[in-house]
Amino acid sequence: MKSRPVIAIVGRPNVGKSTLFNRFLRNRKALVEDVPGVTRDRIYGSFDWDGRTFDVIDTGGLDIQDPSSLKQSIRQQVQVAMREADIILVVVDIRSGPTPLDADIINLVRPLGKPYYLVANKADNAKQELSGGEFFSFGVNHVIPVSATHGRGVGDLIDLIVKDVEFDDPPPSEEGVDEPVRITFVGRPNAGKSSMVNSILKEKRLLVDSVAGTTMDAVEVPFSRQQHNFVLVDTAGLRRKKAVEVGLEKLAGMHAINAMERSHIVVLVLDSNLGVHEQDARLAQLAVDRGKGLVIALNKWDLVKGRAEQAKIKQQVKDQLRFVPWAAVVPTSTINGHGLGQLFDQVVDAHKRWNHRVSTSELNRFLQEAVEAHHPPMSGRRPLKFYYMTQPQTRPPMFVVHGNRKDVPESYQRYLSNHLREVFTFPGTPLRLFFRSSHGDPNEKK
Incomplete structure (x- = not known):
């Protein structure tokens, strides 16, 4: 086992995986709502326990029987997380008792040959903890009752992992390691932010669907390019305040704004076919007000036909975003990769100048x-x-x-x-x- 093991949290929808993830991290990095299917992408975090550092991955709810494209994409994301992990936590709802879907997930995990623990969540009191014995019918070695909401039993779970798993000695610390450049992609719903991050990574790291609103969490992805480290942050599409309903979408919007505040460079992704809207200008102004570097991506450029139409769109961007004439505007296409290299070069240049000091x-x-x-x-x-x-x-x-x-x-x-x-x-x-x-x-x- 390596010195910094990776824990993947898996389970069917709405069993409390994101709540457990947030409990480990002691913050609300993952969205939590009493509605199945809130988490869709893989979300990464880290926490320290007893002098050890763990990386942890939150995943979307597995529904193996659902044939929809979104559920199948979530399943692919969960499988990638399980391959990356050293330890797997299979989370179940102790109040519901064992279900066939829980059994299916155990059968997915068992052949991997990795240490795994069945975490019986929502055990909010001693009486509910007694129900955990039912899950031994799955043939598992460990059933650990916890309440992720209240923290009950979570420390015992981590202590058990530390006791069972052999760790390598940590590697010597490296001095002078560059701080990763944090790049946050923002824009209105369905502008192509997730597709853009996937194209830069050259893998289907984030869920992409034609339905607006597929991305809900602010998802951070480490990335290296030309010996430099970056963190790419995909965010939920942001609509005008009047169009946003209370609840999940509002919380997702707050996560997107928080991600922008923690970023170094903001990439404003525009849908070329829809032109520049008032909300795009607001997002650009948010980046300026927070003192962030800014690069503008004119996405879906492959769908804009003819030089006259292209010139018209570029002029509209210039007119509507005239308060940021210093921000580079790069036409891009995630279908054929057009402009993505230039976009990244502009981001790197913006970061250098953002840090520049004149004598x-x-x-x-x-x-x-x-x-x-x-x-x-x-x-x-x-x-x-x-x-x-x-x-x-x-x-x-x-x-x-x-x-x-x-x-x-x-x-x-x-x-x-x-x-x-x-x-x-x-x-x-x-x-x-x-x-x-x-x-x-x-x-x-x-």
Whole structure:
């Protein structure tokens, strides 16, 4: 057994797999709702216990008898998770007792020859725990009653795993390992976000269906490219607030926004056939407000016929998203792979510039030349004077101009901001520009 084992959580729909997953992680990374089929993709997390680190995979509910394409896709995802896992937890509902579907899942797991445990969930009290004995009829060695909701028995479950499994010594820690670049794909429902992530990975990692709303969780997928590490984050399609009903869709939207806040770069995926809508502009503004790098993917480009129509769509994007002229717009197709390499190159470049720092000497030289080229206007009876310029932080780049006043006219703020981009090239990232007088706090340029 390796030093950092992988645990896969499997079971039929609505037995509490995601609740157990969240209990391990001590957060609500996976969506939980009292409706079967909420989890659809594989969701990864990690937790520490008694000095050991475990990776854990949450999976969709298995329904082997259901022939629908979505259920069959979920089954494929679960099978991949079981192949990746070192330990498998088969979760059942202790209140329902043994079911034929539980037996089918046990029969899927047993031939793999991996350690597995039958976890009898929803045992909220001692009386319900006694019902767990019924599941020994499946011929299993372990039946562990737990209540994932309340945490009852979960620690005993992990202790049993640690006791039964032999671990390798952990490898020596690597110093200087680069932080993975977090790339979050956002957009309206059915814009092709999951297909895009699958195409980049070159595997059917995420569920894809023609029905909008297939993705519900924010799904994180580690990925390596050209010796650099990334985390690709697929999110639920986001609709206008007025169109969102309370409950699951609202929670999925909150997860998508949280994923954006934790990301480094946001890829806004647009459906070329539908053009740019007000909601797309809102999503772009959310990324800017949160200081994230931004790249725009014009997806389904293979369906746009003729140069005239392509030019029309590109102009619409330029007009509707004119407040982010610095964001690269890349036509893409997940059907033939068109533009995906260029998209990733733009993401990498945006991340570099998002982290870029300009030296104080270069900034002061820039400020002197900018003022000589375009003198600042008068502010009342006093002329504006700028003394020096600094960059106190990155992610995104933030600049502070020190002068005799902070009430700089908006037009001159735009001039300096645009000139910064021209001279130092900041594609794919918002900039923050502040003005500070010798007395007072910065005044942010919006």
